[in-house]
Amino acid sequence: MSASVTGGWDYVAGGYGATTVLLGGYVASLLRRRRVLARRLRVSGTPVPAAGEALPADGAGGDDR
Amino acid sequence: MWRDALLVAGKDLRVEARSRVTTNQVAPYALIVLFVFGFAFDQDQYVLTHIGPGLFWVAVLLCTLLAVQRSFSLEAADGARDGLRLSGLDGGGIFLGKAAAIAAQLVALEAVLAFGIVVLFGAHLAHPLLLLTTCALATVGLAAAGTVYGVMSAGLRVRETLLPLLLLPVAAPIVLGATQAWLAAVGLVTGSGWRWLTLLGAFAAMYLTIGVLAFGTLLEEA
Amino acid sequence: MTPSSRQRPGATSSRATRILGALTLAGLAVLAFLGLYVSPPDGLQGETVRLIYVHPASATMAYLGFGVCAVASIAFLWPRTRSYRWDRLAGASAEVGVAFCVVTIVSGSIWGRYSWGVWWTWDPRLTLTALLLAVFVGYLALRRTGGDPLGRAKRSAITALCCFVVVPVDHEATSWWVGLHQNDTLFRIGKSPLIHGWQLATMLLSFVVFTLLFAWMVLHRLAIESMESRLEDEGYVWAIAERRSESGPAPAGATASSASSGPLVAGPLPPVATSQRMVQEAPGSLLAPRPLPRERGEAGL
Amino acid sequence: MDQVIRLRSAVALVGRFPVLAGVDLDVFGTEIVLLQGANGAGKTSILRACAGLLRVVAGEACVLGVELTEDPRAVRRRVGLLGHATALYDDLTVADNVTFAVRAAGGERSSVRPALDRLGLTGRLPATRVASLSAGQRRRVSLAALVARDPELWLLDEPHAGLDAEHRDLLDGLVRDAVVRGRTVVLASHEHHRAHALAGRIVTVAGGATPPDPAPPGPLPVPGAGAVAAGAVAPGVASEVTSVA
Numbered sequence: 001m002s003a004s005v006t007g008g009w010d011y012v013a014g015g016y017g018a019t020t021v022l023l024g025g026y027v028a029s030l031l032r033r034r035r036v037l038a039r040r041l042r043v044s045g046t047p048v049p050a051a052g053e054a055l056p057a058d059g060a061g062g063d064d065r
Numbered sequence: 066m067w068r069d070a071l072l073v074a075g076k077d078l079r080v081e082a083r084s085r086v087t088t089n090q091v092a093p094y095a096l097i098v099l100f101v102f103g104f105a106f107d108q109d110q111y112v113l114t115h116i117g118p119g120l121f122w123v124a125v126l127l128c129t130l131l132a133v134q135r136s137f138s139l140e141a142a143d144g145a146r147d148g149l150r151l152s153g154l155d156g157g158g159i160f161l162g163k164a165a166a167i168a169a170q171l172v173a174l175e176a177v178l179a180f181g182i183v184v185l186f187g188a189h190l191a192h193p194l195l196l197l198t199t200c201a202l203a204t205v206g207l208a209a210a211g212t213v214y215g216v217m218s219a220g221l222r223v224r225e226t227l228l229p230l231l232l233l234p235v236a237a238p239i240v241l242g243a244t245q246a247w248l249a250a251v252g253l254v255t256g257s258g259w260r261w262l263t264l265l266g267a268f269a270a271m272y273l274t275i276g277v278l279a280f281g282t283l284l285e286e287a
Numbered sequence: 288m289t290p291s292s293r294q295r296p297g298a299t300s301s302r303a304t305r306i307l308g309a310l311t312l313a314g315l316a317v318l319a320f321l322g323l324y325v326s327p328p329d330g331l332q333g334e335t336v337r338l339i340y341v342h343p344a345s346a347t348m349a350y351l352g353f354g355v356c357a358v359a360s361i362a363f364l365w366p367r368t369r370s371y372r373w374d375r376l377a378g379a380s381a382e383v384g385v386a387f388c389v390v391t392i393v394s395g396s397i398w399g400r401y402s403w404g405v406w407w408t409w410d411p412r413l414t415l416t417a418l419l420l421a422v423f424v425g426y427l428a429l430r431r432t433g434g435d436p437l438g439r440a441k442r443s444a445i446t447a448l449c450c451f452v453v454v455p456v457d458h459e460a461t462s463w464w465v466g467l468h469q470n471d472t473l474f475r476i477g478k479s480p481l482i483h484g485w486q487l488a489t490m491l492l493s494f495v496v497f498t499l500l501f502a503w504m505v506l507h508r509l510a511i512e513s514m515e516s517r518l519e520d521e522g523y524v525w526a527i528a529e530r531r532s533e534s535g536p537a538p539a540g541a542t543a544s545s546a547s548s549g550p551l552v553a554g555p556l557p558p559v560a561t562s563q564r565m566v567q568e569a570p571g572s573l574l575a576p577r578p579l580p581r582e583r584g585e586a587g588l
Numbered sequence: 589m590d591q592v593i594r595l596r597s598a599v600a601l602v603g604r605f606p607v608l609a610g611v612d613l614d615v616f617g618t619e620i621v622l623l624q625g626a627n628g629a630g631k632t633s634i635l636r637a638c639a640g641l642l643r644v645v646a647g648e649a650c651v652l653g654v655e656l657t658e659d660p661r662a663v664r665r666r667v668g669l670l671g672h673a674t675a676l677y678d679d680l681t682v683a684d685n686v687t688f689a690v691r692a693a694g695g696e697r698s699s700v701r702p703a704l705d706r707l708g709l710t711g712r713l714p715a716t717r718v719a720s721l722s723a724g725q726r727r728r729v730s731l732a733a734l735v736a737r738d739p740e741l742w743l744l745d746e747p748h749a750g751l752d753a754e755h756r757d758l759l760d761g762l763v764r765d766a767v768v769r770g771r772t773v774v775l776a777s778h779e780h781h782r783a784h785a786l787a788g789r790i791v792t793v794a795g796g797a798t799p800p801d802p803a804p805p806g807p808l809p810v811p812g813a814g815a816v817a818a819g820a821v822a823p824g825v826a827s828e829v830t831s832v833a
Contacts, residue, residue: 008328008332008333008334008335008401009334011334011335011338011397011398011400011401012323012334012335012337012338014397015335015337015338015341015342015394015397015398016319016323016337016338016341018390018393018394018397019341019345019390019393019394022386022389022390022393023386023387023390023500026383026386026504027504030504030507030508030511031507033511034507034510034511034514037511037514037515037518038514040518041514041517041518041521044518044521069692072688072691072692073692076677076680076684076688079680079684080677080679080680083679083680083681083717084679139677139679142677142678143673143674143675143676143678144671144672144673144674144675145673145675145676145677147641147669147671147673147675148675148676148689149692150641150661150664151639151640151641151664151667151668151669151675151693152664152665152689152692152693153661153664153665153692153693153694154692210449213449214449217429217442217445217446218429220434221432221434222432223432227425227428227429227432230424230425230428231425231426231428231429231446233421234418234421234422234425235422235425235449235450235453237418237421238453271452272449275445275448275449275452279445281661282441282445283441283442283445285438285661286435286437286438286439286441286442433603434603435601435602435603435643437643519604522604523601523604523606526604526605526606527599527606527609527610530605530606530607530609530795530796530797531609531610531795531796531797532795
């Protein structure tokens with residue numbers, strides 16, 4: 001396919017750049033929050049749960065009303 | 066439920082009749098809002114006539130915020146919410162009662178505001194049946210949504226700022242629908258205004274249902 | 288996946304999330320390569336068609352996030368499935384959804400500036416997306432208000448449903464509205480005369496990669512919620528001990544050893560439904576720093 | 589004698605703070621029980637938990653046969669709580685306030701006037717707005733609403749506070765009458781002389797719990813403490829001394 005309309009790379013850069021910055025910033029904030037909390041948990045001597053791991057005895061039924 | 070609703074609505078309206086906050090403060094505020102719109106836009110009567118319906122509904126929305134906050138600050142004072150919870154009143158009944166009281170105050174405010182836009186903006190009101198139906202449905206919807214979000218934020222320390230943040234985007238369809246219906250009624254846009262009423266009706270029905278079902282829980286957790 | 292698959296003690300990632308993260312990163316690199324180099328420019332839109340590999344996928348992830356939030360809220364409100372993990376999932380997916388929603392609006396705005404000449408137009412889809420963003424920002428603000436955890440969770444779940452039921456109404460409203468205004472700005476995908484093979488492939492890949500990214504973000508956001516609730520529960524156990532020691536002669540802040548040597552406080556400490564989970568253990572161990580009952584941890588992802 | 593309140597290891601939270609950290613309490617029908625303890629010990633929280641306002645998150649709690657851990661709302665209409673706050677609407681008159689409280693709880697309008705009379709709220713007072721009343725008068729309006737409702741269980745939090753000597757006597761009379769009518773009363777008070785004379789039994793609260801310790805630390809103003817948390821039996825009042833632990 002030939003490009004009858006050229007240009008627009010600046011918009012592409014803007015769009016990709018903005019997406020990268022926003023999502024990257026969010027991921028960075030996730031990692032930073034995770035690190036801070038993990039440190040606080042270690043200080044209090046509590047095992048740190050892994051991502052996706054359920055908390056112990058987290059009520060699965062209607063028991064923790 | 067209906068008995069409880071009547072009881073609560075009667076109590077709220079009686080409080081209003083004695084304290085006169087709506088008539089002495091909210092109604093003048095509504096008119097001032099219209100004045101400010103007049104300053105901010107143009108002295109051009111043409112523009113004001115065309116945006117009048119939109120300004121009307123924005124002013125109604127702002128007044129709804131005040132009415133809802135007033136309605137729930139009543140219950141916050143002196144442990145009244147505990148009193149309400151202790152009384153064992155049906156949650157749905159309390160919801161309908163408070164929403165009815167807010168709706169009654171909004172109707173009065175809308176009358177004042179309609180008078181305001183006719184006098185100040187030179188709006189002309191045609192198709193009274195369509196206009197009145199619009200007002201009725203939009204008022205019910207605003208009062209119901211306002212009551213749901215009012216009780217949700219009532220017990221929180223940040224309620225003054227949280228309520229507008231929650232309510233304004235949710236109420237946006239009402240402002241949209243009511244404004245469009247009104248514009249259609251006075252012939253500023255083409256098309257029938259009646260179909261917007263189904264939107265307003267659906268919104269009101271939805272929030273009435275949510276309120277009746279969830280208000281008890283929300284009052285409990287407030 | 289058992290927690291033993293963790294390598295470093297204290298790391299919050301499991302092997303599964305690390306694999307997921309690596310896959311996501313690799314996918315993003317491939318996506319950028321295909322999107323920026325391999326796939327051809329469009330006849331109508333020139334190079335800016337490359338934004339199609341970012342914008343629709345992030346919009347879909349935003350809707351997915353809000354949808355998961357609504358479903359999780361229903362699961363929390365439904366008495367038979369009530370569990371705080373639904374509440375945490377609702378909060379996590381709503382936050383990720385908001386992040387993608389911002390990306391959607393920003394990238395769409397840049398694209399719109401090129402295609403339509405304006406940063407913003409009152410198109411139904413744009414208006415709906417903006418309203419959704421506003422509504423869920425309010426929801427996140429409500430979640431941060433604190434207070435009784437059960438109350439907060441119920442309030443949040445009801446709000447999420449209130450927010451979500453606005454979606455169809457808004458959708459109807461804005462489509463009528465545009466119909467009235469004869470607005471001709473339409474979503475552009477349908478207008479492409481034909482989609483090049485590489486374009487189609489890249490676009491499909493973008494959905495896959497963004498879904499992986501979404502999953503990774505939600506998992507880590509959930510880990511953060513879990514850690515927060517665990518910290519709160521730690522405080523809670525100590526607060527009860529502290530509170531009860533006000534009544535007894537045992538000094539406040541007595542260490543765990545006294546819990547085994549004798550009752551720190553009068554009476555058996557009951558099994559406590561704490562904020563985030565049930566702690567059903569012997570009174571002594573409730574006060575002691577305890578190892579995780581690992582076999583009870585569910586299969587990690 | 590039927591059991592009105594039964595708490596076992598009851599825990600209740602306000603935010604993340606455990607206001608109740610394991611309370612055991614038994615109250616039987618037509619008793620007058622006094623809760624005593626320092627400020628912040630948890631007396632008010634026990635009363636609020638019994639009224640179904642404060643959720644019991646762990647342990648057992650049964651009031652008037654209703655399991656509070658399951659549905660705290662079911663008990664509310666049968667319980668009257670006189671708290672620190674009077675739960676009155678400032679803009680309504682005395683009569684309006686009492687009428688609303690009574691009718692909201694499912695009572696009859698006809699019980700309002702006798703209750704107002706009983707509390708000495710006569711003359712111009714019923715038509716006066718609550719906002720213009722003194723603290724003691726507000727208290728009496730709140731009491732009038734309680735008397736008019738006449739619930740099965742009366743929970744009184746510092747009922748003597750803000751009342752003058754005459755109305756304290758009146759209050760004591762109301763409480764004794766209520767017990768004679770078959771009601772049960774739990775009160776928290778710092779007015780030791782009055783409360784001890786009134787109460788059939790005293791329960792000590794400390795640190796959000798009821799220690800069964802025979803000799804709790806600190807001075808105990810319980811006259812003749814023999815059994816656990818035993819107190820003087822008020823003359824003329826049917827009451828029963830029971831062990832708390």
